[in-house]
Amino acid sequence: MKIMANKVTKVMGNKGNQIEILHGIDLQTSSGEFLSIIGPSGSGKTTLLKCLSGLVQPTSGTVKIDNQLLNNISERKIAKLRRTKISYIFQSYNLLPALSAFDNIVLPLRLSRQRINKTKIYQLMNSLNFKADLKQLPAELSGGEQQKVAIARALTMKAEIIFADEPTGALDSTSRQIIFDQLRQLADSGVCIVMVTHDIGQAAQTDRALVLNDGQVMAEVNHPTEPLLISAMNETKKAII
Amino acid sequence: MIRLGLLQFKSSIKMWLTGIFVFIVYGWLISFCLTGAVTLEKELSSQQNNPLPIFVMPMFFGGITLFFVISNVIKTIVNELSDEYRMWMFLGADSRQISIIIAVQLSLVGFIGSCLGYIVMLFSIDSIYNTLQNFIGKVWLPEVNFKIIPMLFVIVNLLSIMICFLSGVLNSKKILKIRSTGKYFKLIIQVVVSVGFIVSSVKIILISSRTESGRSLFLVLFWMILFQIYLGQDLIKILAKIGRLLLPENCGSTGNLAIQQTSVNASKIRDDLIPIIVVQTIIYGLIELLFGLSDPNNMDMKNIVVSFIIYVDAPLIIVIANTVSVAMLKQPEQYENFGQLSRIGFTRGMLIHERSEEILFNSCLLFIVSLISNIFLYFIVRDHLINAFNTMIIIDLPLMVSGLIFVVLVVMETCNILIWYDKNLNKNKIEL
Known part of the structure; x- marks a missing residue:
C-alpha cells in the first residue's frame, strides 16, 4: 500500500487574500513504513496530512493511494477507502460521541456490512490493556482509553494506512508511550503510518522523518535519531534566518 | 443504519426536540383533517354539499408545505451537529448512509410530534369544528359526534413518518452538499x-x-x-x-x-x-x-x-x-x-x-x-x-x-x- 504525492500545493483563503500553505511537496511511502512529519507550528504539517489522506483536496498536484488518484475521486469511492483501507487517529480523539466505545470500534465494519466478532473485539481490547467498559460513551473515557479505541478501530478494520495527527498530544506520559508503542507495533506488522508530531523523541523512533517549514520539506532523515532531528530543525531555522 | 440513526438520535435528542413544534402542529393538522373526513363521510347524504375537500385538501397542501419547509429545521440541526456528521464521513459513511441516519432521526421526531399532535386534536376537534360550522354553516358541516378511531392514529403516524423520512433523505443530501448532480x-x-x-x-x-x-x-x-x-x-x-x-x-x-x-x-x-x-x-x-x-x-x-x-x-x-x-x-x-x-x-x-x-x-x-x-x-x-x-x-x-x-x-x-x-x-x- 503506497502513498504517492506529486507537487502538492494548497492555497487557502478568499480571492485577494490567498495564502499558499504547501508549496509543491513530493512524497512517497511504502507498506510497513512509519513516517513522521515534524516542524514548527504553522509549517503546514496538518494540511499536508489532510491532503495525503483525502480529507482536503490539494489545489494542484496529485495524491495517489495504492495507485488510486484521490483528486476528484467520487464520494462513494473515498467513503469505501475510508472504511476499508484508511484510518485516522487525531489529537481530538475522532470518536463519535453518540456511539459507545464498542460501536465506535465496529463502525467501519457496520458501514460496509461485515460480520462482527464480539469475542475478537474483547480480546483485542484486552491486548491493548483497555481497562474501561466497552459500553461506555467516549465522553466517559480518559484520553488514553479513547485513543486505544481509535487504534482498535484501525486494527479491526485491518487498515493498511493510518494517518495520525498528534495522536499522543493530549495524553499523559504513560498513555503517550503505550499509544506510541501500539503504533510502532502496527507499522512493524506492515501498516503504513503517517504521523504528524511535535515530539522529536517520538519522531526519532520512526523509520523516516520529514522536517517541514513554511510549506516545504526542508530535510528528510532516514532512521532518525534525536540529535539528527534537532540539528535538522536548527539548520532549517538558520537557513530561513 | 437504523440502529446507528437511533443511537445518534439518543445523543442529540435535546436538539431535535427543540424543533418539534412544527411536527406537533402537522400531527394535529392531519389528525384533525383525517378524523373530520372519516367521520363526515359516514354521515353524508347525497343531497348535501360535499365538505370532504375542506378536510382532505389541507392535508395534502400541509404535507407538501411540510416537505419543503422541513429543510430549514434539518439545516439548522445539521449545522449545529456538523462536526459529528463530518466525522461520520471521515469514518467511511457515504452520502446515502448519512442521509438515512438523518432521515431516521427526523422520522422519530415526526412520530413523537404526530403522537402529541393527535392528543392535542382529541381535545380541540369539537371546538374547532364548531368554529368552522359558524363560518360555513350546517349545510356544509352537519352536526356530528367525533369518536376516537385507533386506526387513524396509526395512519397519522405512518403519514408523518413517511413525509419526514422522504424529506430527510432528499433534503440532507442537498444540505450536506453531497449530491454531485x-x-x-x-x-x-x-x-x-x-x-x-x-x-x-x-x-x-x-x-x-x-x-x-x-x-x-x-x-x-x-x-x-x-x-x-x-x-x-x-x-x-x-x-x-x-x-x-x-x-x-x-x-x-x-x-x-x-x-x-x-x-x-x-x-x-x-x-x-x-x-x-x-x-x-x-x-x-x-x-x-x-x-x-x-x-x-x-x-x-x-x-x-x-x-x-x-x-x-x-x-x-x-x-x-x-x-x-x-x-x-x-x-x-x-x-x-x-x-x-x-x-x-x-x-x-x-x-x-x-x-x-x-x-x-x-x-x-x-x-x-x-x-x-x-x-x-x-x-x-x-x-x-x-x-x-x-x-x-x-x-x-x-x-x-x-x-x-x-x-x-x-x-x-x-x-x-x-x-x-x-x-x-x-x-x-x-x-x-
Whole structure:
C-alpha cells in the first residue's frame, strides 16, 4: 500500500487574500513504513496530512493511494477507502460521541456490512490493556482509553494506512508511550503510518522523518535519531534566518 | 443504519426536540383533517354539499408545505451537529448512509410530534369544528359526534413518518452538499420553472375573457410559487445587496452591526423568508381570484371561506409553526452571539436595538419582494379585474404580513435577550 504525492500545493483563503500553505511537496511511502512529519507550528504539517489522506483536496498536484488518484475521486469511492483501507487517529480523539466505545470500534465494519466478532473485539481490547467498559460513551473515557479505541478501530478494520495527527498530544506520559508503542507495533506488522508530531523523541523512533517549514520539506532523515532531528530543525531555522 | 440513526438520535435528542413544534402542529393538522373526513363521510347524504375537500385538501397542501419547509429545521440541526456528521464521513459513511441516519432521526421526531399532535386534536376537534360550522354553516358541516378511531392514529403516524423520512433523505443530501448532480439539477429546474412562469404569464395577458383569465391565474400562481421557491433566494440576495448599498454609510453603532449581521446571515435569512413570501402570494392570488375576477352579483362568501380553508390554512399554519421551530433551534447560536456582543460592551438595550434593526431590514425585504409579486399578479389580469376589487390590497397585505413578522420576531428576540441576561446574571451570582 503506497502513498504517492506529486507537487502538492494548497492555497487557502478568499480571492485577494490567498495564502499558499504547501508549496509543491513530493512524497512517497511504502507498506510497513512509519513516517513522521515534524516542524514548527504553522509549517503546514496538518494540511499536508489532510491532503495525503483525502480529507482536503490539494489545489494542484496529485495524491495517489495504492495507485488510486484521490483528486476528484467520487464520494462513494473515498467513503469505501475510508472504511476499508484508511484510518485516522487525531489529537481530538475522532470518536463519535453518540456511539459507545464498542460501536465506535465496529463502525467501519457496520458501514460496509461485515460480520462482527464480539469475542475478537474483547480480546483485542484486552491486548491493548483497555481497562474501561466497552459500553461506555467516549465522553466517559480518559484520553488514553479513547485513543486505544481509535487504534482498535484501525486494527479491526485491518487498515493498511493510518494517518495520525498528534495522536499522543493530549495524553499523559504513560498513555503517550503505550499509544506510541501500539503504533510502532502496527507499522512493524506492515501498516503504513503517517504521523504528524511535535515530539522529536517520538519522531526519532520512526523509520523516516520529514522536517517541514513554511510549506516545504526542508530535510528528510532516514532512521532518525534525536540529535539528527534537532540539528535538522536548527539548520532549517538558520537557513530561513 | 437504523440502529446507528437511533443511537445518534439518543445523543442529540435535546436538539431535535427543540424543533418539534412544527411536527406537533402537522400531527394535529392531519389528525384533525383525517378524523373530520372519516367521520363526515359516514354521515353524508347525497343531497348535501360535499365538505370532504375542506378536510382532505389541507392535508395534502400541509404535507407538501411540510416537505419543503422541513429543510430549514434539518439545516439548522445539521449545522449545529456538523462536526459529528463530518466525522461520520471521515469514518467511511457515504452520502446515502448519512442521509438515512438523518432521515431516521427526523422520522422519530415526526412520530413523537404526530403522537402529541393527535392528543392535542382529541381535545380541540369539537371546538374547532364548531368554529368552522359558524363560518360555513350546517349545510356544509352537519352536526356530528367525533369518536376516537385507533386506526387513524396509526395512519397519522405512518403519514408523518413517511413525509419526514422522504424529506430527510432528499433534503440532507442537498444540505450536506453531497449530491454531485445537485448543481446541474438545480439549474435545469430553474430553467424549467422560469420558462413555465414566463409562458403562463404571457398566455394570461393575451386572454380576453374574465372567466378564462380566472382559470389561467391558477396556473400562473402555481408557476410563480415554484419560481419563488427555486429562484427567490437569488432575487432576495440581489435585493438585499442593493438595500445595503442604498443605506447610509454610517447608521450608528448598532445599525452598522445590524447591516453586517444581515450580510453574514444572508443565506439563513433567505431560507426563512421564502416560505412566508410563498404563503403571502397564495393569499393574494386567492383574493384576486375570488374577489377580483368573480362576478360580484354571484359572490358566495361561504364558498370563499371554504376556498381559503382548502388552499391557505394548512400552508399558513405549517409556515408559522416552522418559523417558531427554527427560531427555537437557533437559540443556542443566538446566545453565543449575545455573549460575544456583551463581552465587547453591548448593553441589554443595545442588543435589543441591534436585533430590532436587523429584523426591520429583513421585514423590509419581505415587504418589497411580496409587493413585487402582488404588483405582477395585479398587472397580468388588470384588464379583467372588476371595479369593486380593491387595489390597496396589493400594498396592505404585504404590509400586514411583514409588520406581523416584524412584531413577532422582535418580541421573540427581546424575550431571548432578557432570558439570556437573566441566566447570565444568575450564573455570575453563583460564581461570585
